[in-house]
Structure formats: structure tokens, C-alpha cells
Amino acid sequence: MPASQSSSAQSARQALADRLRDIRLDAGLSARALATAAGWHEAKTSKIEHGKQQPSEADLRTWCAVCSATALLPELIAELRSVDSMWLDWRRVERTGLRHLNASVRDLYERTKQYRSYCQTMVPGLLQTADYTTAVLTSIRARRHVAIDDIAATLAERMDRQRILTQGGHTFAFVLEEAALRYQLGGPTVLAGQLRHLLDVMQLPSVSLGVIPADMDRSPRWPVEDFYIFDNAQANVELVTGFLTITHPREITMYAETFTALGQLAVYGSTARALIKASLAHLPV
Incomplete structure (x- = not known):
């Protein structure tokens, strides 16, 4: 290793x-x-x-x-x-482009019944629009010097993955920091489209979307690295240098407890919608 x-x-x-x-x-x-x-x-x-x-x-x-x-x-x-x-070291796994790594987790997403996700600075993949995902992939390719340009194929893979949101048999809980509603990837028009999409997708019966307000007292729980929990089978963490897969039950429990604590700081429903609309109104589009 x-x-x-x-x-x-x-x-x-x-x-x-x-x-x-x-x-x-x-x-x-x-x-x-x-x-x-x-x-x-x-x-x-x-x-x-x-x-x-x-x-x-x-x-x-x-x-x-x-x-x-x-x-x-x-x-x-x-x-x-x-x-x-x-x-998984980004440099090693991205030598052949971005699509194969995204395709390799398709089965994981499809077999997961309870998905939980916490993100600090961007909207998670399952909730992204095509334009937002394109901006994310373009940024990753440039920043990590990925030689192969397979953004179009990777985009298609990630958009197809989103069909699980409406398939039934799955539940999805997302917790975002309010900053994720403000950071721009691809410019204000892309972010505006993304925020409108959030307002739509949060109405799905399978989706719970919470937003932690920027002015929330963070004494109970500080912001942490982005992570994703698949049932109680594994947790994935994206770090600067690579991608960490956690399978030890004790560590998965720690991430689950952290998700619950962060979720308790978040607002939901009409209050979350108000934060999304405020971010949307702030954009010059």
C-alpha cells in the first residue's frame, strides 16, 4: 500500500x-x-x-x-x-482519466439502502446538475493534472447514477454547510441553476436535505472533512492526496455519530429553503 x-x-x-x-x-x-x-x-x-x-x-x-x-x-x-x-492515491488512480473511478462505485451506490453525506464547500454528486458536475470535473482535471480528457464520459456516468434518487428502496440524507450554497464553480449562472435544482430535489420523498447556517454556534461540532456513509458497511472520505475507504465498524460508527451531531445543527424544510433562496438572490443573474 x-x-x-x-x-x-x-x-x-x-x-x-x-x-x-x-x-x-x-x-x-x-x-x-x-x-x-x-x-x-x-x-x-x-x-x-x-x-x-x-x-x-x-x-x-x-x-x-x-x-x-x-x-x-x-x-x-x-x-x-x-x-x-x-x-487510493489520486495520482495513481487518475492516470487513465476520471471515468473509471466513478464507474467502479456504481454497484456500491445501487446496493446502498441508507446513504448519508456531509459536505463543507460543494454540493455532493448525487444532487449536482450537469453544468455543476462539468465545472467540478474540469477543476479536478486541471488541479490534479489529469492527462486524459474523459469529462464527457464521466459526466454521463455521474448523471446516470442519480436515477437511484427516484428508484425506491433507498433513503438519502444530506447535510451541507451554508458555504456550499455560496461557493461558485463555473460562475454564478451555474451556481444559480444548481441552487434551483436543490429546491426541486429536496422535495423528493427519499431525500432529506439539511443546511448548517453559517452563523450557527459550532461549539457542539466543528466542520470536518467531506464524508459519505454507505449503510453501515463503509465510509468514504475525500482528502487532498487521495480517497480513503473505511470499513472498520468502530470507525464507521464514529462517522455515523458525527453525521448525526452535524445533522442536529442543520435546519430543514422551509428554513433550509429560505437559506437556499437567499444564496440564489445574492447571485448577479
Whole structure:
């Protein structure tokens, strides 16, 4: 797994390393004895156990065989694969354009029954207009120096995803900071169209849309990074350098509790509509 600044990804990597150390200790083996039996240098054992080198699946098989713990192998391999997919570096995954990453999460959105989203500075993808999404993708491509121009195909993928809002069998809860109603992407005309769309989409029976007023006392809960929760199965977090997928139940619970706390600061219904209309009236269009 590429090194990242994500504490969650690093913690997951270290948790796997700690399990391997415990398996060795339970087997009554020293690091040197395990290395000798495995046929590799003792330094490799040390690096794996300190989270400085991620083991391969072959390493796990050898480790379990040496420690007489082959019953644990399927679980360890599953944990390794989870760690491996936890962190996606933007530079790595966007080398072939933007569409494939968006297409890869289609099944996730379609199977999710309860979707929760918190955003600080922009409208989340499921609620975006085509013009707003185009502005977002254009900005991402320029800022992250994505060589391939597949904005049109990515736009089509993201617009098609929005059909789940009206399919039935899904619920969607969105909490936005009021700043998300003010920041412009693509200019005032694009934002005006986006705000009008919010007024329409918030009437859907499947959608709950809350807005946290800018003058709200934030002592109970500060703004945090944008995040998205898919049932109780995973949470996704967008960071400057990459995309974090969280699957540990304890961490998902923390994000769910944070969403609930932020949602309690938000206003809904006619009060939220008034904030959207105020932002719309502020635009010079």
C-alpha cells in the first residue's frame, strides 16, 4: 500500500502487523527463528511487524505455515486485501482519466439502502446538475493534472447514477454547510441553476436535505472533512492526496455519530429553503 497521510489507513496497516507479531509470539518463535524458517532476512520480519513493509499474500502463507497457524490464513488475506484497497492515491488512480473511478462505485451506490453525506464547500454528486458536475470535473482535471480528457464520459456516468434518487428502496440524507450554497464553480449562472435544482430535489420523498447556517454556534461540532456513509458497511472520505475507504465498524460508527451531531445543527424544510433562496438572490443573474 502506498504510504499516505491517512491515520486510518496507517492504523489498519499497523493492526495487521500487530496481528502477525502476536501470531509469532503465540508460536513461541523469535523474529530470527521465524526469518530463518521462512528463508528470508531477519530485517524483513522486523519491517513487517513495525508496519514499514506490507507483506504479500505469499508472505502471509509462509508466516502462517512457520507458526502453525494456517487456520488464520483466509482471515489474514482478507484483512490484507482490505488494507490494500483502503487508500487510493489520486495520482495513481487518475492516470487513465476520471471515468473509471466513478464507474467502479456504481454497484456500491445501487446496493446502498441508507446513504448519508456531509459536505463543507460543494454540493455532493448525487444532487449536482450537469453544468455543476462539468465545472467540478474540469477543476479536478486541471488541479490534479489529469492527462486524459474523459469529462464527457464521466459526466454521463455521474448523471446516470442519480436515477437511484427516484428508484425506491433507498433513503438519502444530506447535510451541507451554508458555504456550499455560496461557493461558485463555473460562475454564478451555474451556481444559480444548481441552487434551483436543490429546491426541486429536496422535495423528493427519499431525500432529506439539511443546511448548517453559517452563523450557527459550532461549539457542539466543528466542520470536518467531506464524508459519505454507505449503510453501515463503509465510509468514504475525500482528502487532498487521495480517497480513503473505511470499513472498520468502530470507525464507521464514529462517522455515523458525527453525521448525526452535524445533522442536529442543520435546519430543514422551509428554513433550509429560505437559506437556499437567499444564496440564489445574492447571485448577479
